[in-house]
Amino acid sequence: MISLEAQERIRRIGTVLTLLLPLSFVAFPYLWMTLSSFSPDKDLFSDRTIPATLTLLHYRHLFERTSFERQFLNSVIVAVVATTICLAVSILSGYSLSRFRHRWSFERVMLLIYTIPPVLLIIPTLLVFAKLHLTNTYLGLALGHSTFMLPFAALILAAYFNNIPTTLDEAAMVDGMSRIGALVRIVLPMAIPGIAATAVIIFANSWNDYMFAFTLIASKEMQTLPVGVAELSEGQTLQWGMLMAAAVLITIPMLVFFLFVQRRILSGFIFAITGEK
Amino acid sequence: MDLSFERKEQLFSYTLLIPLFIMIAGLAVFPIVYALVLSFTDRGLFSTSTNFIGLANYLKLGYSQEFWQSLLNNIIYAVSCVAFQITTGLATAMLLVRKFRGNYYFRAMLTFPYLVPTIVAVLVFKWMLNDVFGIVNRMLLAAGLLDAGVGWFDMKRAMFSVVLVSVWRFFPFAIMLFVPALEAIPQEYYEAARVDGASAIQQFFHITLPQIKEVLFVVIVLRGIWMFNMFDVIWLLTGGGPVGKTEILPILAYLQAFQGYSVGLGSATATAGLVVLVILLSLFYRMRGRK
Amino acid sequence: MAGVILKNVIKHFGKIVAVSSVNLEIKEGEFVILVGPSGCGKSTTLRMVAGLESVTSGEIYIGDRLVNNISPKGRNIAMVFQNYALYPHKTVYQNMAFGLKLRRFPKDEIDRSVKDVAKVLGIGELLDRRPDHLSGGQRQRVAVGRAIVRKPEVFLFDEPLSNLDAKLRVHMRAELILLHKRLETTMIYVTHDQVEAMTMGDRIVIMKDGIVQQIGTPLEVFHQPRNLFVASFIGSPTMNFVECTLIQEDGNRYLKASGFKLRMPLSDKKSVGRYIDQKVILGIRPEYIYDIRMCRPGLVDGNTMRAMVEVIEPLGSESIIYFKVNGHSLIGKLEATTEIEMGQSLELCLDMAKVHLFDPATGDLIQELN
Numbered sequence: 001m002i003s004l005e006a007q008e009r010i011r012r013i014g015t016v017l018t019l020l021l022p023l024s025f026v027a028f029p030y031l032w033m034t035l036s037s038f039s040p041d042k043d044l045f046s047d048r049t050i051p052a053t054l055t056l057l058h059y060r061h062l063f064e065r066t067s068f069e070r071q072f073l074n075s076v077i078v079a080v081v082a083t084t085i086c087l088a089v090s091i092l093s094g095y096s097l098s099r100f101r102h103r104w105s106f107e108r109v110m111l112l113i114y115t116i117p118p119v120l121l122i123i124p125t126l127l128v129f130a131k132l133h134l135t136n137t138y139l140g141l142a143l144g145h146s147t148f149m150l151p152f153a154a155l156i157l158a159a160y161f162n163n164i165p166t167t168l169d170e171a172a173m174v175d176g177m178s179r180i181g182a183l184v185r186i187v188l189p190m191a192i193p194g195i196a197a198t199a200v201i202i203f204a205n206s207w208n209d210y211m212f213a214f215t216l217i218a219s220k221e222m223q224t225l226p227v228g229v230a231e232l233s234e235g236q237t238l239q240w241g242m243l244m245a246a247a248v249l250i251t252i253p254m255l256v257f258f259l260f261v262q263r264r265i266l267s268g269f270i271f272a273i274t275g276e277k
Numbered sequence: 278m279d280l281s282f283e284r285k286e287q288l289f290s291y292t293l294l295i296p297l298f299i300m301i302a303g304l305a306v307f308p309i310v311y312a313l314v315l316s317f318t319d320r321g322l323f324s325t326s327t328n329f330i331g332l333a334n335y336l337k338l339g340y341s342q343e344f345w346q347s348l349l350n351n352i353i354y355a356v357s358c359v360a361f362q363i364t365t366g367l368a369t370a371m372l373l374v375r376k377f378r379g380n381y382y383f384r385a386m387l388t389f390p391y392l393v394p395t396i397v398a399v400l401v402f403k404w405m406l407n408d409v410f411g412i413v414n415r416m417l418l419a420a421g422l423l424d425a426g427v428g429w430f431d432m433k434r435a436m437f438s439v440v441l442v443s444v445w446r447f448f449p450f451a452i453m454l455f456v457p458a459l460e461a462i463p464q465e466y467y468e469a470a471r472v473d474g475a476s477a478i479q480q481f482f483h484i485t486l487p488q489i490k491e492v493l494f495v496v497i498v499l500r501g502i503w504m505f506n507m508f509d510v511i512w513l514l515t516g517g518g519p520v521g522k523t524e525i526l527p528i529l530a531y532l533q534a535f536q537g538y539s540v541g542l543g544s545a546t547a548t549a550g551l552v553v554l555v556i557l558l559s560l561f562y563r564m565r566g567r568k
Numbered sequence: 569m570a571g572v573i574l575k576n577v578i579k580h581f582g583k584i585v586a587v588s589s590v591n592l593e594i595k596e597g598e599f600v601i602l603v604g605p606s607g608c609g610k611s612t613t614l615r616m617v618a619g620l621e622s623v624t625s626g627e628i629y630i631g632d633r634l635v636n637n638i639s640p641k642g643r644n645i646a647m648v649f650q651n652y653a654l655y656p657h658k659t660v661y662q663n664m665a666f667g668l669k670l671r672r673f674p675k676d677e678i679d680r681s682v683k684d685v686a687k688v689l690g691i692g693e694l695l696d697r698r699p700d701h702l703s704g705g706q707r708q709r710v711a712v713g714r715a716i717v718r719k720p721e722v723f724l725f726d727e728p729l730s731n732l733d734a735k736l737r738v739h740m741r742a743e744l745i746l747l748h749k750r751l752e753t754t755m756i757y758v759t760h761d762q763v764e765a766m767t768m769g770d771r772i773v774i775m776k777d778g779i780v781q782q783i784g785t786p787l788e789v790f791h792q793p794r795n796l797f798v799a800s801f802i803g804s805p806t807m808n809f810v811e812c813t814l815i816q817e818d819g820n821r822y823l824k825a826s827g828f829k830l831r832m833p834l835s836d837k838k839s840v841g842r843y844i845d846q847k848v849i850l851g852i853r854p855e856y857i858y859d860i861r862m863c864r865p866g867l868v869d870g871n872t873m874r875a876m877v878e879v880i881e882p883l884g885s886e887s888i889i890y891f892k893v894n895g896h897s898l899i900g901k902l903e904a905t906t907e908i909e910m911g912q913s914l915e916l917c918l919d920m921a922k923v924h925l926f927d928p929a930t931g932d933l934i935q936e937l938n
Contacts, residue, residue: 003637004622012377019383022369025445026387029401032412036404045410093297100290113301115554116309117506119527120547123534124311125304147304154297179289208394210509215535226396230513233400240404247397254392258385465653468620473667473718474641483666487657 030251037244044241058241059249068246070221071228074138078213078224079206081142086149086202087195093150094157095183099166106158110151118148122215129216136218144216145206153198160194161187200257207253225250316545322538334545343521343529344546348553351525354440355505361444362500363493366451371485373452374459384456391449398446399513406430406438435515435522443510447503451496458492459485494565498558505554526550569753570631570721571596572617577626579612579778586612587778589626599748599755601769603762604801609778610758611726617756618724619643630722646715647724650731652707654699660686660710661695667718685713705736712744716751725757729764741768762802766790774798796931799851799924805888808857808898810850811928814843820870823850823923827894831870833920839934840925848934851924854888857900859908860915871920877912891916 035051036044037058043051062068097106125144126135134140164187172182188195210226217223223231229246232239316334320327338344373384390398405411406429414426429438466484475483486493508527511517517524517532524532526546534543572594579587587609594600602610615621617628619640628635635643646667654663661682668678686692689709699707708728715723725744729737745768748755759765765772766786774781774789774797781801782794793799799807812825814832821832821840830850832840860872875891875898882904889908891898893916900916908914925934 004619004639005624008622012375015372015375016377016379019369019372022365022387023383026390026449029398029405029445030389032405033397033401047415049412049415089296089300092293096290096293100286102290113305115502115506115551115558116305117508117527117530117547117550117554119506119508119530120312120544120551121305121308123530123540123544123547124308124315127540128308128311143300143304147300150297150300179286204392210395210513226394229400230396233403233513240407240410243400244404247400250397251393254394258389258392463651463653465649465651466655468640469647469649469653469655469714470666471620472618472640472645472647473714474670475666479670483655483658487655 033244033247033251036241037248039241041241058239058245061239061242062245062249065242066232066246067220067223067228068225068249071223071225072249074222075207075224075226077138078141078145079203081138082145082149082206083199083202085142086146086153087199089146090150090153090157090198091183091188091195093154094161095187097154097158098161099169106151106155110155113151118211122211125212126215135216136222138222141213141216141224142206144212145209146202148212149202149205153202156198156201157191157194160191160198163194164190204254204257312544313548315541316548318541320540322535322540330541334542335549337542338545338549343524344549346521347524347526347529347546348550350436350521350523351505351550351553352557353436354443354507354511354523354525355501357436357440358443358447358504358507359497359500361440362448362451362504363496365444366448366496367455367493369448370452370455370459373456384452387452388449390446391453395446395509396513398442399510402438402442402445403514430515430519432519432522435519439511439514439523442514443504443507446510447500450500454492454496455489458489462488498561501561502554502558505557506550526553569596571598571754572722572756573627573629574613574617575627575629577613577616577628578624579609579616579621580624585778587616590780592773592780592783594754594756597752597754599745599757599768599770600773601757601759601765601771602773602775603759603765604775604781606760607777608775610760610773610775613775614724614726614756614758617722618645618647644721645724646718646720646722647726648708648711648715648728650727652699652711652728652731654707654710654714656699659696659698660691660702660713663699663710664714664717667714681717682713685716689713689716704732705740708732708740712747716747721754723751723753723755725755727759728757729759729761737764744768763804766802774801776801792933793924794933796849796851796926799926799933803853805854805899805901807851807853807924809926810896810898811847812850814840814846814848814925816844822870823848823925825850825894825896827896828873829870830873830918830920830923832923843925843927843934847928849926849928851926852918852922854899854901856919856922857898857902858917858919859902860917862903862905863917868917872915872917875914875916877908877910877914880908880910 038054038056039051040053040055040057043053096102129135129140129144132140134143168186168190169179169182172186173179177185208226209224210230213224213227214230217227229243229250232246233243315327317329317331318327319330319333369387373380373387405413408414408426408428408430411429413429414423417423418426428434462485466488467480470480470484506527507525508531511523511525511528512531515523517528527550530543530546530550532543533546534540537543572592574590574592577587577590578585590609590613592600602613604610612621616623617630619635619638623636630643630645640647655666658666664682664685665678668681673681682695683692686695689712691706691709691713694702694706694710699710702710708731711728728744729740732740741764757764757768765774769786771783771785772789773783776797782789782798784792789798789802793802796809800809810825812823812830815822815824820834821844823830823832860868873893875893877889878892879890881888881890885904886901887904887908889900889902891900891914898916902908926932927934
């Protein structure tokens, strides 16, 4: 009979081994993508799995033959603008939701809003934006991204604010600050971790968006990364090496951000990461 | 004007919410209403004339084979995706809540597909499932499981591939929600069950499942909604093809509006999709006995 | 019904030694209590008997079976957890029936057992309710019922009364004692409350930092504590400890400290002799300190001291009085009939037959003086 301790150890090893299954499922595509991005064409299209040599040619081509940097820059600008607007509005809203009582249930309304197919939204939004001359602008797209994330951001920040006792606001007001002053000078500094996490989430959402960017942006110079790269992947003869290189480069910022905010994500906020279309 | 303290506070709280209201009203509520209105018109994409044509668009859809096929595809797609995302997500989460070295890294790595743009997922799988050069076919051939390369995006398998990519892309969401729910179950319940004599499977059905019922419900609903309304994955992967095999309602609506130039019709399709979704959701809620 | 034997049971958690070398023989039908402060290893020991923790080294026998490697399922034990661990989604009936259902008992037998036990425990009316609709006391009874229904060889209790309010606790204590009498099954009970331990157990096992300090009946550990810890842990209010020097003078032995000089009763025990002119720790329970006016004659003979009353806590028929004797603090439990006031100076007499001497370095008992 195996001892209890040995049984425990076997269980642990079994767990790790079984987890290798989903892990391979997740990791393999990334590994293959990275490997392919460094494989010269003749190896990519041969019978070999592992290339004989590694090359940076695809990356070079990416920068020489496409507007990758421009698209990268566009994505960054849009994401930054979207994050700024969304944060500003959601901080105010979150504070209001946290410190005051309101009659309606914000969560239910929000869930309802998210049942709406984005496709349904995109059609009229395009028409409206066209009239407002917001199509093909950074601001237009950023507003679109921003609005999509607003309800979530407001709720998440409200939850973070709830963790900061109201007695601090009250103490500040007794000391002579206005409510706004209390918000800016007292509550905000204490909520910085939560705000940072939310900012990353909003940024990620904007960065990853395809549909809005695809619809609202017309000119090539204004394209964001997902759109630009998607365009590259249309057609009959595809430059797979270059596409893999593009994929790698798009993934890296998200990897960096993820490492930055991972603890928060892994501690599992219910609506921590949101927004797919 | 000297308002009471309470009134002042109330005003202030609403003032803070004004930007939120403006943005949502302007960029969410208004467009939805506008879309609904559009569905009753014959507005074209570039035209300036908007004529009210009543239910004509909807009638057109009712008679359209393509519409019903898309609706069916949509339901198949959504249900398959949710089923697989949840089973893999839950199974993985249950493994992740155990104690072992490197647990943290596993959790981090398994969250990954959720964080990366859909375009990346699509590109990678398009490449891996490429019928001639894709690594999947090559490995299957080498292992002797296939005689010839399989067309993963052909008529028979396109839906499968689309579901595969969708599951890969989004199942970490389920993991992220199930892990804290599983961790919240007090160990004592499992200990009492062990003393009572329950096997691992019995423990799952008598303790684990009842305890995560609420989270399970939320996950099913959320994923159901988001997969039903999914656009990006299918559009980028197959564009709805081949021959509409993977065309779901959001795709159809988009095509109608921006390639068929009929904004009215597209809006009608999208609205119809929304109505179907709401109906399915309320049926699901009723099954659970809630409101 | 079976006895339980622990032989040299040791438990390590990594580098931490949670339990070091427990040797315990529990007879069939005995009610044994593991008591000690938090972290002393009592719960860990209990869980090892249950099979919820593995044994690092040593052997555990239930009956004459070596159960080290048997899972809880196969040990035929039942356990009542501190937080009851009632399955929240099952009714009281289902909670109690679960163990029997798993062992595939016939349905009518299960039904009978559950209803019988429920009646005995007074929860027969609650069978259809869910745990969250029950009071704390009711939940506790369901937890006990769940254990009884299984008819195990050993009952294990992990601080089952800790979550109840004081009054309920006293009531449930009596019920558990009655239960033990009726079932006559071996029970191992863990608590941090020494009152529970003293009132409920046939024998008490006192633990500290993973080491067994003493095993004995309640009276044994009360009157004959083996070391300072046991002496201070058992008894309320706590035993008084004063450091003094043991001296020998004109044929008698005295315990000397600033403020008093007490004459020790004659004895020929060798162990005391080693401590002459050394420091020892005097221990005496508050119950054995008397107002000299209340002392029975013959008791007073070189065992008095002058004390000042600091605080009086009247308890009704008795009072707890805090004294100061030249810098030493003493607590006494005196009859409330004596007229004592705060600030008063009083002559006290100690029952020297009830004095314990402890080694200041090891804390061990030097000898018993009676």
